């Protein structure tokens with residue numbers, strides 16, 4: 452059986468440092484597109500150190516009938532998630548208009564996902580994507596995922612600028628730590644954490 456090896460600590464460090472530059476650019480463009488006065492608004496929410504969590508996934512094949520989930524439908528509790536699909540085996544699917552869309556693989560492409568904390572901070576202007584991983588019938592799949600996370604002690608919520616006339620508050624102000632707990636609990640109950648955060 453195929454045994455994937457984990458990338459070394461040095462390689463992961465270099466990879467996440469390089470991707471961080473791209474993430475900062477994306478966060479800046481996202482703030483600009485919302486016309487936020489401070490284009491570093493989202494970046495500044497991270498404070499001194501950007502929390503980055505890495506997950507290296509290996510999904511064994513499964514020939515059991517019906518779709519077998521490598522990962523059940525969920526959205527991430529991050530601000531932004533960056534996925535690199537290691538090989539040519541598909542499996543990641545996104546929910547769009549009640550349909551599951553297969554994400555094509557391309558090892559040269561970084562997939563950018565909006566996470567729940569961004570949905571909350573943008574007052575719902577950016578929607579976190581619901582996704583799942585379906586096991587391939589014959590082949591294993593690997594992926595490397597970087598989650599850009601806020602300090603658990605941080606309080607977040609939509610900024611005043613996004614709550615002006617005609618834009619009602621969609622999400623409560625909350626502590627990141629409480630959101631992480633609610634997200635985990637909701638996932639175990641087959642619900643979405645983001646609903647817990649609604650105003």
Ligand SMILES: O=C(O)CCC(=O)C(=O)O
Pocket residue numbers: 506508522527534536543582583584594596
């Ligand atoms: O393996 C993937 O492509 C996605 C994994 C994922 O959604 C997650 O770890 O939250």
Ligand SMILES: [Fe+2]
Pocket residue numbers: 525526527582
């Ligand atoms: Fe995910």
